[in-house]
Amino acid sequence: MKLRSLPVPAPLKKKIAVCADFHSVNRKMPVDKALSLLASASPDLILFPGDIFSLIGKKDVRECFNENGFSLLKGAAGLAPCFFSPGNHECGISPENRSAIEALGVTVLDNEFVKRGEMVIGGLSSGYRLPKSAFDSPPDPEPGFLERFAETPGYHILLCHHPEYWPRFVCGRGIELTAAGHAHGGQWRIFGRGVFAPGQGLFPRYTSGIYGQGEDLLAVSRGMTNSVPWIPRFFNPCEILLLSLSPEASS
Numbered sequence: 001m002k003l004r005s006l007p008v009p010a011p012l013k014k015k016i017a018v019c020a021d022f023h024s025v026n027r028k029m030p031v032d033k034a035l036s037l038l039a040s041a042s043p044d045l046i047l048f049p050g051d052i053f054s055l056i057g058k059k060d061v062r063e064c065f066n067e068n069g070f071s072l073l074k075g076a077a078g079l080a081p082c083f084f085s086p087g088n089h090e091c092g093i094s095p096e097n098r099s100a101i102e103a104l105g106v107t108v109l110d111n112e113f114v115k116r117g118e119m120v121i122g123g124l125s126s127g128y129r130l131p132k133s134a135f136d137s138p139p140d141p142e143p144g145f146l147e148r149f150a151e152t153p154g155y156h157i158l159l160c161h162h163p164e165y166w167p168r169f170v171c172g173r174g175i176e177l178t179a180a181g182h183a184h185g186g187q188w189r190i191f192g193r194g195v196f197a198p199g200q201g202l203f204p205r206y207t208s209g210i211y212g213q214g215e216d217l218l219a220v221s222r223g224m225t226n227s228v229p230w231i232p233r234f235f236n237p238c239e240i241l242l243l244s245l246s247p248e249a250s251s
């Protein structure tokens with residue numbers, strides 16, 4: 001896992017860490033490595049746009065295969081304000097698990113938003129609020145709150161696990177920065193391009209780095225761990241993104 005810095009043009013100066021796709025499981029996970037990278041980056045905010053846990057709709061967030069993800073959030077909450085939005089592996093979030101995460105000081109954004117100074121921070125949850133087997137085709141998210149979110153004055157930052165949602169549901173609304181994961185960098189990268197991503201298929205468009213021009217930008221993390229350990233990554237290191245927002249930056 002590496003820290004990857006990317007400049008982002010914005011009217012404010014902030015350092016934002018994006019921690020996506022930790023895919024907590026019941027084996028040795030690089031929690032300490034992730035926390036030391038975050039500490040070295042001194043971010044102003046830490047975003048967790050989904051797939052930190054496994055199935056927290058049903059299982060306790062503090063136990064078994066979720067335990068490493070919970071330790072990650074706990075440690076990160078001691079470093080900077082943290083925001084979490086559910087991904088497809090979280091299949092929704094139970095009220096008990098939401099309370100446990102919030103007790104760490106982490107703000108949970110489940111199709112909702114909050115105002116923090118000059119920033120408005122929202123979370124568009126995965127449409128998979130049940131396990132994938134419950135759906136015949138990929139379910140859409142619930143973007144109803146995005147209109148109120150975009151109309152609220154401030155610099156808008158949206159956590160949105162699925163980058164493929166961005167062109168359909170997010171881009172064009174005046175939401176300046178969206179942070180996503182899910183694509184795992186395309187698993188193998190050839191000539192700087194990913195090969196396959198869930199939700200986008202072969203030769204996916206949104207897998208790594210900054211997309212968009214002008215006001216609406218999408219930042220896609222390649223993910224913190226290899227979610228499918230028996231399928232190796234090629235030319236695609238795991239990462240924490242560090243977005244450096246400033247008026248002088250060019251993407």
Ligand SMILES: [Fe+2]
Nearest residue numbers: 051087088182
């Ligand atoms: Fe995902």
